[in-house]
Amino acid sequence: MNTRYLTKASLIAAIYIVLIILQMLVLPVGNLTFGPIQLRLAEGLALLPLVEPAAIPGLFVGVLLSNLILVSSSGFGIIDIIGGSLVTLVAAYFTFKMKSRITAMIPLVALNGLIVSIWVSYFTKVPYVYTALGIALGELASLILFGNLILYVYKSAANFREY
Numbered sequence: 001m002n003t004r005y006l007t008k009a010s011l012i013a014a015i016y017i018v019l020i021i022l023q024m025l026v027l028p029v030g031n032l033t034f035g036p037i038q039l040r041l042a043e044g045l046a047l048l049p050l051v052e053p054a055a056i057p058g059l060f061v062g063v064l065l066s067n068l069i070l071v072s073s074s075g076f077g078i079i080d081i082i083g084g085s086l087v088t089l090v091a092a093y094f095t096f097k098m099k100s101r102i103t104a105m106i107p108l109v110a111l112n113g114l115i116v117s118i119w120v121s122y123f124t125k126v127p128y129v130y131t132a133l134g135i136a137l138g139e140l141a142s143l144i145l146f147g148n149l150i151l152y153v154y155k156s157a158a159n160f161r162e163y
Contacts, residue, residue: 008054009061016042016062017069024070034074036117036126037134042066043108044146046088046139048154049096050104056096060089079119087115101151105143112139 019042024033033040042062048055064085067074074080094107113136121131 005054008052009056009058012045012048012052012055012058013060013062013065016045016059017066019045020062020066020070024073033070034076034080034120035134036120036124036131038138040138040142041146043139043142044148044150046092046095046108047101047104047143047147047151049092050098050101051151051155051158053096056089056092059092060085063088076119076123080116083119084116087111101148105140105147108143109136109139112136 020033020040023041027041045055045062046059049059064081067081067084071077071081076084091107091111094111095104098104098106113132117128117132117135120126120135121128124131126134
């Protein structure tokens, strides 16, 4: 790994953490950061592995640290810290392997919806089916609304050259 790769991964992790904390503490949709219905602004970053390999570890660390920092807000404990981070790592890897924005959304929506919902449903006592739908649809909305914007900005910034 080179310095540029580590820097990009670190920046992506830091941006993820800042977006989660901002959403939790400042925005009126903070209650959608954790729970059976999730609409995380930061999940828009999850499309970045499609164009930036450093986003894979960056997202993993970002989710790990944000879940650790906000563990008292989620109420899901160590399972969310470790499980949520590992789901993100696997989903980011599969996103990296995809060929288009549309197919890149599939592992993110499916894995978050099907796996994260297991413990969220258990802790919130909301039936698994509703939790899976709430998390999957929230992930899809985050990717469509914020992910495409983030990809556009990232690609524009990557093509920018200072003379």
